[in-house]
Amino acid sequence: MDYLEGRKRLLGSKFCEDIKIHLSNLNSSNWPTCQELNRLVAQQSAPIVNSNGADINFVPQLERPKVFEAGFEQRTFLTGEVQVRPQNWHDLLNALVWLLFPRSKAALNARHFAVLQNDAARGRSPQGDALTIFDEDGVIVVSRNPGLTRLLRDFKWVEIFYESRGEVMQDMSFSIFGHALLEKSMNPYVGMTGKALILEHPVGEIVACSVLSTAFIDAELSQMIPNRELFSSGRNFSPLPMLGLPGCWEGNEQLEFFLNDSYFRPQNSGKKAWE
Known part of the structure; x- marks a missing residue:
């Protein structure tokens, strides 16, 4: 998809409110360069660094790596350089996530590097799969309502997204x-399905999930990523049918929308989750 059309769609999307502030600060007519991305890094209130303390610096990816140390995650961990392919939405959005959740991206990169060292001779492990799954399709769910959390974990889609719609909008953030x-x-x-990692908080601990800052979420998430058990398998993340999120998709105010059990699948259906 070309840059103008993709930018327009993202700015109009209800799924990615967090990313819009950074996207709106980029060139509105041409693909952003690494220089523009690095300018945004310099404008942040705190330095964006990797887990070794090296400044994050976006650089063009011009060729495939030929040695282990030049791999994508390895180079980021060892030098702070994050490679970006020209005119590529996948890499541009990865860069914007670094701006949104810098501490968590640094923690995830450190885990990637450690796992890649172990997996180099044996192939990718379940732990490596889990890290990649969350890096690619992860959704951070903050919940201050244990009942809603239970409904989400138990795949009770009608109960959570239709019957408890108002409570979800007040007591959960995605x-x-x-x-x-x-x-x-x-x-x-x-x-379209995300892989949810749920951060639970008592009601009195946070006023409302809708007003949480990305910095708060980033700090919380960055403390969870080193948990080896949590990131030991992709099965540890809850499938999240994104079109069911309240206010994000036309038609999801109707009960009939959630009766499509090919998408809103029951727990232990035996079917592979949608990608």
């Missing part, structure tokens, strides 16, 4: 972390 999922949101479709 922030896309995965840059592949952001790319999919430019052209949403029945079947």
Whole structure:
């Protein structure tokens, strides 16, 4: 998809409110350059660094890496350089997620690097799969309502997104972390599914999920990413049918929308989750 059309769709999307402030600060007519992305990095209130303390610097990816150290995650971990392919939505959105959730991206990159070192001779492990799944399709769900959290974990789609619609809008927030999922949101479709990581908070601890800052979420998430058990398998993330989120998709105010059990699948259906 060309830049103008993709930018227009993202700015009009209800799925990616968080990304809009950074996207609106980029060139409105031509593909952003690495220099423009680095200008946004410099404008942030705190330095954006990797887990080694090296400044994050976006650089063009001009050729495929030929040695281990030049791989995408390896180069980011060792030098702070994040490679961006020219005129590529996938890589541009990855860069914007670095601006939104810098601490979490740094923590995830460190985990990627450690796992890649171990997997180099044996092939990708379940832990490596889990890290990649969340990096590509992850959604951060903040919940201050244990009942809603339980409904989400139990695949009770009608009960949570139709019958409890108002409560969800007050007591839960949904922030896309995965840059592949952001790319999919430019052209949403029945079947579009995120992989949810749920951050639970008591009611008195936060006023309302709708007013949480990305900095708050980033700080919370960055503390969870080093948890080896949590990121040991992609099965640890809850499937999240994105078109069911209240206010994000026309038609999801109707009960009939949620009766499509090919999309809103029951738990233990035996079917593979939508991608």
